[in-house]
Amino acid sequence: MHSAPTWDPHQYLRHAGHRTRPFLDLLARIANLPNDERPARIADLGCGPGNVTALLALRWPAARITGFDLSPQMLAQASMEHAGTTPGGGWLDFRPADAAHWTPEEPYDLIVSNAALQWVPEHPECFPRWIDGLAAGGTLAFQVPGNFTAPSHALLGELCDTPRWRGRLGDHGRRFVHILEPAEYLTRLADLDCETDVWETTYLQLLTGDDPVLDWVKGTALRPVLTELADDPEAASAFLAEYRHLLREAYPQGKYGTVFPFRRIFAVARKTRRVPTARRAS
Template identity: 75%
Template structure:
């Protein structure tokens, strides 16, 4: 059993603008919630540093919003920056919660997740229980990366299986099976009686600075590797140097910066009213 990755909120937030855009695109497709005459109740699964959770209060100013995450580092940052009353009369709070076994303890109008479910094997098996916890007309909405066959991810997996790293890192990383195909998300959610909207988008992020793709992945996909090697600084440096060279070849800088295509999958499922 591998230990959970240690997260670095500051590193993750270095690319917060690019990482926030898919969440805003997801929210734009969420229909009105069924909470008539009362504040909406919203759960954000895998809330991370809380910066996107706070955006929910812009759309639903009086909502009661709870972010759940299993990273103490992320929850500490979220609580410090965002917990408390919102200007619209709602409230933000943050609680520990592991999405692998998270069970709603109260009814919700919206359960939302941004770039978190890919860390949970078999996450689609949780959909029936989550939908049961929604009010009639409530919504389950999520976004997950679909970039596992891109050079950034494929090269990382290949590097972990090289002879010098295989024993320590060979089975640490997630592969394409970490998320379902869009059509399978659609089929599963339709089978649960929902009105469903599923789509995918490839964002062409323009990154700047030295080795920007490596800097991006340090905040997300590299976390299991950095956690596994964390007690061996020399190994961390050696691994990062090898990965950096591979990324430089795969994502050469252009005249305006480094283009980093990133595919993401989206689903919005509305429970029958």
């Protein structure tokens, strides 16, 4: 069984602008939360360094917001930068939790997840539990990368599977491909009697600097490999050299930078106020 990757908040935040844009697009499609004349209760699953969690307080200034994450490094960064009373009089805190096993401990008005559920095997099986944990009229909203067949990821998996690296790295480059296609997400959520909006977008991100695609994946897809090779700097350097060469060929630098297409899948599911079909009396 693989150990969890070690995350580097500073590396992740090097491309914060591009990483934040899909969350802003997701946020724009979330309707008003239930109005019970009380502050909204919000959970952010896989909050990472907390930079997008803090954006929730701008949309719902009085909300009580909790970010959940498995990474001690990410939680430490999030707590240091963002925890405490928000300018609108709300509250923001961060707690350790595994999204695969997290169960709402109270009714939430919004459960949101930004580019995290791809790391959670069988996360669609969590949907019923999370929807149950929403207040009537509450919302589950998430976005996940949909680029696992892109060269950045395909080449990583192929490199890990070469004779030189197979014994050391195995499936580290492939093991976190746990997303569904948009239509499957729509069906899963609609079956839970949710008003569901699902869509996809491919962002043509223009990255700058030397080897920018390598720098990007160092913050995400490459973390399992870097974690596995952390005790062997020579091997890590050799792997990165091979992967860098492959990425340079797949993503050539142009006049204005390097174009890095990135597909994202979005879902917003609003819990209806009627009793779900599965629970109606027969």
